Amino acid sequence: MRGDVRLRDRARGRGRVRDDGLVRAGRALRVALLVALALLFLIPFYLLVRNGLATEQEITSPDWTFFPAELQWSNVTELFDDPAVPMARSLLNSALIAVATTLGTLVLASLAGYGLARIPYRYADHVFYAVLGTLMVPAAVTFVPSFVLVSSLGWVSTLRGLIVPTLFSAFAAFVFRQYFLGFPAELEDAAKVDGLDPWRTYWRIVVPNSLPVFAAVGTIVFIGAWNSFLWPLVIGQDKEAWTVQVTLSTFTTAQVVNLHELFIAAVVSVLPLLVVFLVFQRWIVAGVERSGVNE
Structure with missing residues (x-):
């Protein structure tokens, strides 16, 4: 009887570990999805700020830079x-x-x-x-x-x-x-x-x-x-x-x-x-x- 109880406890423990792993994986997936959507949402604002603080040449240049070399305030x-x-x-x-x-x-x-x-x-x-x-x-x-x-x-x-x-x-x-x-x-x-x-x-x-x-x-x-x-x-x-x-x-x-x-x-x-x-x-x-x- 004691052996059966121990086996059941071990099985429950493994089940809990699997459930915790699935929960953590689900949370990580949601966070990754939210971060990706947030970045997509912020792209237009980034372009506005980047081009607004750049020169005409930097805006129209085929060589893209993440930000201008010198911010044009x-x-x-x-x-x-x-x-x-x-x-x-x-x-x-x-x-x-x-x-x-x-x-x-x-x-x-x-x-x-x-x-x-x-x-x-x-x-x-x-x-x-x-x-x-x-x-x-x-x-x-x-x-x-x-x-x-x-x-x-x-x-x-x-x-x-x-x-x-x-x-x-x-x-x-x-x-x-x-x-x-x-x-x-x-x-x-x-x-x-x-x-x-x-x-x-x-x-x-x-x-x-x-x-x-x-x-x-x-x-x-x-x-x-x-x-x-x-x-x-x-x-x-x-x-x-x-x-x-x-x-x-x-x-x-x-x-x-x-x-x-x-x-x-x-x-x-x-x-x-x-x-x-x-x-x-x-x-x-x-x-x-x-x-x-x-x-």
Whole structure:
């Protein structure tokens, strides 16, 4: 009997060793795969930085070097001193547009989502389906009417024309509505007992306890507003109203392309997005998960 027990213990030990070996091999394989994917993801950023800090000859040379022999930091000052490219102004315009669009969308979409989720009235579902229906309308269909309206108001080449038509997002309202459907009703009931009306309940109770979804939606809206190209291209007809993306497009349409300026301008335009994404990346997944859009 003792011999049988020992054999069984040895067999279990060998099985555990095999299982531990398989687990370690699986982890190593996952890590190797993630490292390979990360390197592939970083290749475009490497090319931007490498070419942005190189000379024209090093960029176009058939002899490739991992990094320039001497980093050309003067390319940055040359970019901002170039009179044909209003880089500083375009960065300021993009920042103003992105921040204003983000704040406006958060306020309007969150109020719409809260009303659809928490305020009972007869046609709430009909309004919700109408909002969802706008997501199915291609942007090209509403582009010309929006331009005609903005032009008739005299908002061409103004920040108002670039910001106001983009303030409401049906997708953001949908995300907020899904999130508020699962918001603890006990908190709102306690606020009512304390004498708060729905407006103060929203701002004092609901918003402070919904920061993850606000951060997630705000990050997505900010990135979309910063990367917007077609609407700013049509509305921002003067140089003073150009955004970063419109300014970058002028490099590719010029008769003579300064490659080093183009690459360093791309690096400068990407940096704000990287900062925003790195700061709020953990909120994006958490906010979308709590919103219930995957249910």
